[in-house]
Amino acid sequence: NAGVTQTPKFRVLKTGQSMTLLCAQDMNHEYMYWYRQDPGMGLRLIHYSVGEGTTAKGEVPDGYNVSRLKKQNFLLGLESAAPSQTSVYFCASSSPGQKQYFGPGTRLTVT
Amino acid sequence: AQSVTQPDIHITVSEGASLELRCNYSYGATPYLFWYVQSPGQGLQLLLKYFSGDTLVQGIKGFEAEFKRSQSSFNLRKPSVHWSDAAEYFCAVGAPGGSNYKLTFGKGTLLTVNP
Numbered sequence: 256n257a258g259v260t261q262t263p264k265f266r267v268l269k270t271g272q273s274m275t276l277l278c279a280q281d282m283n284h285e286y287m288y289w290y291r292q293d294p295g296m297g298l299r300l301i302h303y304s305v306g307e308g309t310t311a312k313g314e315v316p317d318g319y320n321v322s323r324l325k326k327q328n329f330l331l332g333l334e335s336a337a338p339s340q341t342s343v344y345f346c347a348s349s350s351p352g353q354k355q356y357f358g359p360g361t362r363l364t365v366t
Numbered sequence: 367a368q369s370v371t372q373p374d375i376h377i378t379v380s381e382g383a384s385l386e387l388r389c390n391y392s393y394g395a396t397p398y399l400f401w402y403v404q405s406p407g408q409g410l411q412l413l414l415k416y417f418s419g420d421t422l423v424q425g426i427k428g429f430e431a432e433f434k435r436s437q438s439s440f441n442l443r444k445p446s447v448h449w450s451d452a453a454e455y456f457c458a459v460g461a462p463g464g465s466n467y468k469l470t471f472g473k474g475t476l477l478t479v480n481p
Contacts (some may be wrong), residue, residue, distance in 0.1 A: 259409075288468075295375070297456060297471040298410075313468065345409060354400070355469060357409040 257281055259358035261346050267364045268336040276331040276361050278346030284356075286349045287329035288313075289321060291342040292360075298345065304329055336365045368393045368459050372472035379447050380480045387442040387475050389431075389457030398460035399440040400469065401431055405453045413455075416440065427451070452479040 262277040278287065285306055290298040290313075300313030304323040318340060320332045329348075333340060343362050347355040369392040379385055391397060398417055402410040414425025421433040431442045440457060457472040 295473055297473040300468055354412050354415055359409045
């Protein structure tokens with residue numbers, strides 16, 4: 256039981272490049288979340304999903320897209336990366352009404 | 367909209383001293399409340415949570431927190447801090463409602479433990 260895993264762990268992009276972050280969970284959780292963490296800002300919710308095939312915007316969705324084609328996977332896409340998207344990205348998953356389990360994070364730098 | 371305030375950005379305590387980290391929330395009803403800890407370079411680990419019932423909640427690693435509705439607070443406490451407790455601590459609030467909730471996090475309190 257690996258819990259929540261994130262791929263990749265580190266990535267450096269140039270402005271304008273695109274990439275996809277993968278989150279996978281093996282706990283059969285219905286809900287999945289993407290957060291970004293910036294110094295002095297805590298964690299802010301980007302997008303979330305309450306089930307396969309459904310997604311919704313969180314607090315800071317601009318510049319990101321997500322997809323939940325399979326229950327166990329939640330993808331976060333950056334179509335045209337900007338330096339403001341330099342951050343640490345965390346994925347989480349949960350069952351309805353239960354605590355969220357967090358992945359180890361992906362450190363993204365956009366130059 | 368819900369919000370969380372952690373008034374202390376950085377706290378330093380001596381090993382063996384007691385600890386209290388403050389958390390105030392804003393929400394129209396009784397929220398779900400959480401404390402998470404993050405060690406350097408790591409993800410977040412849940413210390414404890416409050417959903418309902420007893421307002422004094424026990425968590426892992428000897429931590430406890432008390433929900434005080436009148437003060438809109440959910441302060442985290444530990445009677446004797448260990449060097450391994452040095453980390454960043456996040457308070458979070460979730461809005462009950464059906465079976466779905468989204469967490470709003472505070473900005474965190476960094477704890478330094480002096481030997």
